[in-house]
Amino acid sequence: GESVGLHLPTLSVQEGDNSIINCAYSNSASDYFIWYKQESGKGPQFIIDIRSNMDKRQGQRVTVLLNKTVKHLSLQIAATQPGDSAVYFCAEPNNNDMRFGAGTRLTVKP
């Protein structure tokens, strides 16, 4: 069936470097995506969203890129900080609920 998935389960970056977290989706009709951040032992928090009529959307230190041709989206975090260490999920609405990818665990090395 349709699904949202992640390329890599873990990502380790040096503090100050940029991070790129990737997500693939299979439903070509998907028109909206959300990125969530989940810190250890806490609930996911909204980071940024993007609609399919956009290729790029920027927030504070974060940018989401959407490539509809290859059904891929990415979350870029600029100047990664220790507080960015968390699991990041991409998600898309699916009928009456939300479908989440498995997540990528980002570890920031000092």
Added chain:
Amino acid sequence: DGGITQSPKYLFRKEGQNVTLSCEQNLNHDAMYWYRQDPGQGLRLIYYSQIVNDFQKGDIAEGYSVSREKKESFPLTVTSAQKNPTAFYLCASQSRDRGTSSYEQYFGPGTRLTVT
């Protein structure tokens, strides 16, 4: 402050006992959701409710039950029929207002249930 709360944060039960997890929201959201999260895995949908007195099974509803008697509350009962109940349980709510442009789900802090 508007938000969604879950209690307790940690819960311990003996095998064979039913246990109810609380979820309350004051965001005036119509839709509420329960997810289960296992270590190193994503979120799996247990039940959801789009309106009071109505709820639907998600992907892994077996061994769970819910009620939605009030808009603000969506308690989840983990029954003794659930084979592997130990997990992190997350509740979420979402506005169903067609006028909003966001489908964002707001999550509670979660309840970690351990059954021995």
